[in-house]
Amino acid sequence: MAKTAKQKRKTVEYSRYGYYFIAPFFIVFAIFQLWPLIYTIGLAFCENYTDTMFNVEVGPVFNGIDNFKTVFIGKDGALFNTYTFLSLWNTIIMWLMNFIPQILLALLLAIWFTDTRVKMKAQGAYKIMTFMPNIITAATISVLFYSLFNYPNGPVNQLLLELGIFDEPFRFFQRKWATRGIISFINFWMWYGNTMVVLTAGVLGISPSLFEAARVDGASSFQIFKKVTLPLLRPILLFTLVNSAIGGLQMYDIPKLLTISGYGDPDYMTRTITMYMRELAFTGARQMGKASATSVVLFVVTLFFSLLLFYIMRDKDAIKERKQNKAVQKELARKGAK
């Protein structure tokens, strides 16, 4: 007994220092992220706004699920017919419109850049060019696109008139699908370079011998892509998808800056859910309670999308193999028992 105590004293406990070094992160996380998170969820069940008439703050007072009622049920009594779900819907539409083309193009470029047979020239220059929009700030890009699509004298309008496609200038920012399309395009253009770099790294992580073996066996490019690249790229693809889903649901800067009023023109059709949350919490009657309820909805939706993606992208073969192993082991155990 005495011997073991002595031994213990001799060993140096290094893990302790590890905790000291990671402590700052957890302290900051607890103060600036965990506590606000809990507080927001608490506020979601409280009545808390400012009565503009005499600028008096009401609450926070617990009011059960009243906030969620106004978030889910519209004035006419219809479920989901509220600004919250309109803005959520806008967000999802604009995310899908930019994400689907983005991942397809990024994947295609990543495959081309890494293909040892294609051997594209000036890859570096092209990678820089595709990555560049990501470096410029969203505000700059918004201003750029706003002037490009300006009415009536923007370059795009002038071009369309010159080419005879339109007889008169088109008001891009007063048509819902045009504005949504422009916002989606900007996001697509800003982020496909980034996605491409991530995917390229992923493809480069696959052992070249697998590609060579497939090629020796006479597989076509598409077969290699489908049977070798895609399955091995799954973890990276999952990362990209989840990352983009979370980022996409929090879309804020471009739609906020691109429209003139900043409230999602035209007619709130480009107002994303984060824009709406900010509007609720900081303008008008500063409805903190309802904004919190909205953000809880966003949290749940984000969680749902992430879990869904994890489920869709799960490694079916690995699961099958594990099941088989278990079955074999059971069989063996049964035989052994006999």
Added chain:
Amino acid sequence: MKKRVLSALLSVTMVASLLVGCGGSTTTATTEAPAEGAATEEAPAEEAAPAGDASASADKFYIYSWNTELGERLEYVYEAYPEIKDKVEYVNVGDSAIYQEKIDQLLQTPDAADYPDLIAFEAGYIMKYTNSDYTLPVTDCGLTDADLAEMYPYTITIATDQRDNSLKGVSWQSCPGAFIYRTDLAESLLGVKSPEEMQAKISTWDDFLDTAREIKEKSGDATRILSSNGDLVNPFMSNKSQPWVDKEGVFHMDDAMLQYMDVVKALEQEDLTQKTTTWTEEWNAGPSGDSVFGYFGCTWFLHWTIKSNCGGEKVGEGTYGLWNMTQGPAPYYWGGTWLGATKDCSDTALAGQIMKALCCDTEIMTKMSEETLDYVNNKAAMKTLSDAGKGAYDFLGGQDFISVFSPLAEDVDVSWMSAYDQKVNELLDTQITEYSLGNKDKDTAVADFKTAVAEAYPAVTVE
């Protein structure tokens, strides 16, 4: 044992290296401060303020606004009272869009070093603050009724707390509005030779639309009466017979607003404006060419928007000198900045001194108006200038802008204002755009507008 010593040593060096980074600044700060304190016993507070010392900067007198204008006007106060200059800290938030959010947050923290002592308000939301306990009555700052004698009545009405009729803010400017139009185009297109004749052509909104059609037709589509549909908003808002939200918290859709929707739709559908957007590049380019006939503008608008965009700096250049003013279909005012002391203002005497100097002192205000062309909120000052012939403005082809604005300033009616105006007007604008483009019928647009108002203000009753 060796390992333990080594690890201890390593962690010590690491912590030490962390401290060295901060050490540089702290040592200099601590050595500097006493030295200065010894040199000038009086003012250690100002010297230490940049170092971020909270207790020291709390001694400063903070004035908040959203642009440089108030800061420039304060120079006139410093000129009269040089001793206060060092104490006053002017904070330019820099963006009117986030100004209210910033102020709202600051007002919640009376103990903060940068808690505002005086804040500027714009007409669109002043009532939100004056009708609250966040602001002090000006009488608490030492202002008397005599100080307010020369002010235009509407500037006082706006800043009066509707609960107990105490005045909570004062303004140094008065912003009556007029219709500012091109004299040469008026003569060639409409045969109009004087402001009186012009007034007859646009005295009602129906006349205004008829004139708009006439201008479009006679100019062969080269000229429109207005640049954007948004130009109408200020005259129309002043046309309301009641506020958006009355004292009982009930929302009212005024008939004037329904008329506003129709006028905008007529302008849009019949292609009677340039269809630009207010404050954009195209819109700013309007005054320098012949494409726009006129603008609804007020005192500051005349000098800083039309004049600075007219493409010239003296008669003969651009459209300089080719403008004239007349009242238009409805009297209105546009904008203006008020100044109010906050609940926990650190120095009410100083607040009163600044308010008096900037908004009540006829001498300072006369000088300010003469030099900056601001139309000041002081009848005596404006009369002095008008009598001295300072109102004749070469930009307006010699028309006396003071004598045009003076009666308009007296007539401004602000009974339609409420604390909700800015936000509700924004909500209305969205629906008017949809209606004027023909995307929605009138009933849908009005219903959607009411939904948006109810959504933004849970305490308001919207029937």
